[in-house]
Amino acid sequence: xxxxxxxxxxxLRRSDAGCTAVLSxxxxxxxxxxxxxxIDLRDRSGLVQLVFDSxxxxxxxxxxxxxxxxxxxxxxxxxxxxxPANVNPALETGEIEVQVTAMELLNPSRxxxxxxxxxxxxxxxxxxxxxxxxxxxxxxxxRLAFRHRAxxxxxxxxxxxxxxxxxxxxxxxxxxxxxxxxxxxxxxxxGSFYALPQSPQLFKQLLMVSGVERYFQIARCFRDEDLRxxxxxxxxxxxxxxxxxxxxxxxxxxxGLMALLWREVKGIALxxxxxxxxxxxxxxxxxxDKPDLRFGMELLDCTDLARECEFKIFRGAAEEGGxxxxxxxxxxxxxxxxxxxxxxxxxxxxxxxxxAWMIREDGGWRSPIxxxxxxxxxxxxxxxxxxxxxDLVLFAxxxxxxxxxxxxxxxxxxxxxxxxxxxxxxxxxxxxxxxYDPEEQRYVAQHHPFTAPREEDIPLLDSDPLAVRAQCxxxxxxxxxxxxxxNRIHQRDLQxxxxxxxGLSEAECQDKFGFLLEAFQYGAPPHGGIALGLDRLVAxxxxxxxxxxxxxxxxxxxxxxxxxxxxxxxxxQQLKELSIALDDKVKDKASGELPAE
RNA sequence: GGAGCUGUGGUGUAGACGGUUAACAUGUCGGCCUGUCACGCCGGAGCUCGCGGGUUCAAGUCCCGUCAGCUCCGCCA
Numbered sequence: 079x080x081x082x083x084x085x086x087x088x089x090l091r092r093s094d095a096g097c098t099a100v101l102s103x104x105x106x107x108x109x110x111x112x113x114x115x116x117i118d119l120r121d122r123s124g125l126v127q128l129v130f131d132s133x134x135x136x137x138x139x140x141x142x143x144x145x146x147x148x149x150x151x152x153x154x155x156x157x158x159x160x161x162p163a164n165v166n167p168a169l170e171t172g173e174i175e176v177q178v179t180a181m182e183l184l185n186p187s188r189x190x191x192x193x194x195x196x197x198x199x200x201x202x203x204x205x206x207x208x209x210x211x212x213x214x215x216x217x218x219x220x221r222l223a224f225r226h227r228a229x230x231x232x233x234x235x236x237x238x239x240x241x242x243x244x245x246x247x248x249x250x251x252x253x254x255x256x257x258x259x260x261x262x263x264x265x266x267x268x269g270s271f272y273a274l275p276q277s278p279q280l281f282k283q284l285l286m287v288s289g290v291e292r293y294f295q296i297a298r299c300f301r302d303e304d305l306r307x308x309x310x311x312x313x314x315x316x317x318x319x320x321x322x323x324x325x326x327x328x329x330x331x332x333x334g335l336m337a338l339l340w341r342e343v344k345g346i347a348l349x350x351x352x353x354x355x356x357x358x359x360x361x362x363x364x365x366x367d368k369p370d371l372r373f374g375m376e377l378l379d380c381t382d383l384a385r386e387c388e389f390k391i392f393r394g395a396a397e398e399g400g401x402x403x404x405x406x407x408x409x410x411x412x413x414x415x416x417x418x419x420x421x422x423x424x425x426x427x428x429x430x431x432x433x434a435w436m437i438r439e440d441g442g443w444r445s446p447i448x449x450x451x452x453x454x455x456x457x458x459x460x461x462x463x464x465x466x467x468x469d470l471v472l473f474a475x476x477x478x479x480x481x482x483x484x485x486x487x488x489x490x491x492x493x494x495x496x497x498x499x500x501x502x503x504x505x506x507x508x509x510x511x512x513x514y515d516p517e518e519q520r521y522v523a524q525h526h527p528f529t530a531p532r533e534e535d536i537p538l539l540d541s542d543p544l545a546v547r548a549q550c551x552x553x554x555x556x557x558x559x560x561x562x563x564x565n566r567i568h569q570r571d572l573q574x575x576x577x578x579x580x581g582l583s584e585a586e587c588q589d590k591f592g593f594l595l596e597a598f599q600y601g602a603p604p605h606g607g608i609a610l611g612l613d614r615l616v617a618x619x620x621x622x623x624x625x626x627x628x629x630x631x632x633x634x635x636x637x638x639x640x641x642x643x644x645x646x647x648x649x650x651q652q653l654k655e656l657s658i659a660l661d662d663k664v665k666d667k668a669s670g671e672l673p674a675e
Numbered sequence: 676g677g678a679g680c681u682g683u684g685g686u687g688u689a690g691a692c693g694g695u696u697a698a699c700a701u702g703u704c705g706g707c708c709u710g711u712c713a714c715g716c717c718g719g720a721g722c723u724c725g726c727g728g729g730u731u732c733a734a735g736u737c738c739c740g741u742c743a744g745c746u747c748c749g750c751c752a
Contacts, residue, residue: 111715112708127712147702166712189703192686195713199687203744256752276752303751304676427678427748526752580752624745635745 088124148187246281257301268657274300282319286605294318319607352503365486370557371502389450395475410470434473511548563608
């Protein structure tokens with residue numbers, strides 16, 4: 079068996095001087111000086127400089143002249159200390175170099191399409207098409223290693239807390255509610271389909287009925303919805319569920335996990351417990367159910383003052399059950415009229431009917447709407463807003479939720495540029511159990527249909543369903559929803575009642591969820607759990623904007639893999655086996671794209 | 676489903692008021708060079724401007740369409 083290496087390239091140090099080393103790796107760069115060639119050899123541990131001297135071995139030297147970028151070689155040589163003048167402080171191995179005595183070319187390489195180095199500025203298209211080269215770059219390797227380390231910490235932590243890692247099926251059944259499913263046709267049952275799991279939700283609940291008590295899984299999940307920088311059609315969740323384990327237990331468990339991750343991978347000591355905020359407070363103060371607490375600019379209610387002014391839009395909103403809310407943008411008075419108009423366009427995109435503004439100046443207000451306010455009212459407004467000279471104040475007058483949402487968006491848009499690089503965790507609690515979907519003209523679960531309502535709100539299920547609060551919570555970090563969890567329903571009758579509220583008939587309940595409803599009749603323990611987005615979590619830890627950076631083989635915004643070409647048409651025979659016929663509209667296109675056989 | 680941005684040698688960019696041979700850097704190939712480390716010097720090759728159509732005497736440049744990538748809205752229990 080050949081010996082490929084005695085050390086990693088990047089691990090050699092001055093203390094290794096005098097030793098013989100065998101190294102294997104990729105040619106990063108060749109510097110040919112005529113009678114002397116330097117090669118930077120790279121493996122995943124780093125770079126080391128190899129030296130080929132023509133006066134030492136002319137045959138070996140001649141072979142070194144043929145080396146090119148990304149050739150894979152194995153070398154043997156002596157680790158020697160560099161003379162002080164030749165030390166390269168920019169390189170971790172810069173105090174030594176390897177005088178090569180033997181070299182084997184393991185595999186040549188075509189000229190790489192882009193540089194295998196960090197801080198690459200190249201089209202993401204190309205990176206994705208040649209992802210294996212992209213991943214060869216040290217910063218990408220570091221991301222993979224980082225993700226591995228974080229995942230391992232999660233596994234060890236949950237193991238230490240008595241959680242069992244258990245796999246659940248990837249081929250399962252489509253259920254109503256939630257995201258669009260990825261479907262997999264069944265050959266054995268023509269016309270029937272599996273669905274890839276949106277989450278292992280039902281299985282983990284059934285594991286609780288099984289008496290597992292504590293389950294977790296690093297679970298791949300699938301949702302056939304449009305992509306974003308932080309959304310891929312397949313993604314990974316840290317999924318867990320526990321029985322006889324209240325919300326306080328779960329909060330403490332997750333806080334411990336976050337503290338561990340930040341300590342181990344970032345060296346940051348998190349303060350626990352994390353603050354908590356009811357959903358309604360988050361909406362009122364930040365216009366968001368996942369507020370970024372790294373800066374202020376909170377929403378302020380001015381409805382009472384608006385009622386006294388002469389501005390019809392404000393008064394109308396106030397008198398017709400709506401609100402007038404405001405945010406103060408410190409120093410925003412410097413904005414030009416054009417910039418403010420652009421804000422109004424943005425706000426309109428978020429559903430605002432208009433965007434009123436005022437600029438505080440020494441001794442007064444500059445604003446198109448100031449004339450509708452009396453001096454005294456302006457004075458009270460200034461106090462309410464704590465406005466200082468040079469501040470810009472933006473108003474939204476609308477129904478409560480709409481006004482809050484619009485200002486919440488504006489708040490994020492106008493957030494200070496240099497936000498502190500500090501994690502601000504938050505539990506958002508007391509979400510409403512249900513929302514009304516005007517399109518479908520029915521209630522939909524705000525979280526999912528298995529979330530338990532708060533005990534004291536159960537009577538409201540009949541009288542005022544929208545007022546029912548859920549035993550549900552989101553973990554939010556710096557404006558990003560990291561995950562959400564809940565205590566689940568574990569009683570058949572209550573589960574049935576919720577399904578009915580969601581518009582499912584009894585027959586549908588039996589058909590789609592009969593197994594769950596039945597399971598609840600065999601001594602289902604109270605249970606609950608949470609799922610955290612691992613991709614988002616890792617991206618936050620690495621400081622990446624897009625989760626594509628921490629996923630080795632991600633899809634594009636068009637849900638395609640540029641490397642493999644997935645998705646792709648399949649042979650007619652494959653479709654026939656599955657009893658699938660293509661629509662005429664797509665038929666020609668699909669067969670046209672089929673590779674020649 | 677909608678909106679915006681981007682697409683020019685292998686790679687990253689310039690060219691955009693329409694007008695000779697599409698420029699620069701880097702890479703690549705050849706030559707020279709024994710201390711470089713983004714090595715240096717000399718020389719060469721390489722793009723028809725994402726694709727299709729249109730306007731024009733003339734299109735990388737203007738117009739329409741289309742494809743791909745990115746970002747956002749809708750969507751994502």
